[in-house]
Amino acid sequence: MIKKAIGAGILAGLLLFAAYQHFYKADDPSAIQASTTSAGIDIGLMAPPFTLKNLAGEKVDLNEYKGRKIMINFWATWCPPCKEEMPAMEKFYKSHSEEVEILAINLDPQNDVKTFAEKNKLSFPILLDESGTTQQTYQIISIPTTFIIDENGVILRKHIGSMSYEQMEELLK
Template sequence: MRKKNITLIVLILIFITATYYMFFVKDSKEGGQKNDVVMENNFEEEKSKEKKETDSKVKAPIAIGNEVPNFTLKNLDGKEISLEDYRGKKVLINFWGTWCVFCDIEMPDIQKLDKENEDIVVLAVNVMEGKETVKKYITDGGYEFEVALDEKGIVARTYLVSGYPTSYFVDEEGILVQMVPGMMTYDQMNKVVEHMGNK
């Protein structure tokens, strides 16, 4: 009788253990696998999202063949001028400063280009200097091209200017054709303008 009771208890324990395994441990494992798959998918989605965001941040706003950003600044007469005002014309955007030795050397050639070449308009963007300082420099030099005042340096930063002078040659549709960091001669400028005409 006692042996029967022990056997019965053992069988009950085996049954309970088997039932517990079937309903709890197995489900838990399957759920865990499902959760692992979901977590892996979420991780891949996040990774893909991060890559897209990174790619969009890495893309430079200024690149040859791309449209350059428009900007609006005041000229020496206090009138607002925009790059879009020159749409339909080739434009040389020249970032410069009155204190810059190489800008000073380059200025007469920019004046010559502006005066002798009807195919291009010069827009000289002075960076972070006072209006009176710039006006005196332009008047004393006898320069006649359009000057715009980037008083806070925002346009220069947008255009990724890292040194002065820096020149951007933009075609009639606002597309960047050439970017030249550093001083240029008249002949160098003219070659770029001729290249723009032969596109």
């Protein structure tokens, strides 16, 4: 008799627990399912979306690049380490453009970015953060800062400072 009562109590407890999980946890925003990835700037999170104009004035949306690896590089024309890494970035783009897209987000569009790009023979897309919103969203404090985004839009790596060609190749792996 005692065994049946204990068994019934355990069964009732399991049913209550299951009901609680079903009805209350589903509405709890802190109960994030494993298949859902939040947006943010940390490794393992979805890269925050943005739409910026390129040097030709055309709008470019990050979501257009889903299905491709992306290297997002924040830089400025006045920044010595940024200028230093541009030749390596161009070489990297030419040798890896089939497997990764570079989006170089310029943070000083009031300067003549187009002339800078032409003078340095840069062929990768340069986007202009005219309002500074993307810089704030990605919490860019130091430049250059580079993010590697996977084919699903998830941040794989973040690098602060200039990079050599070899470092760019290593980040891609």
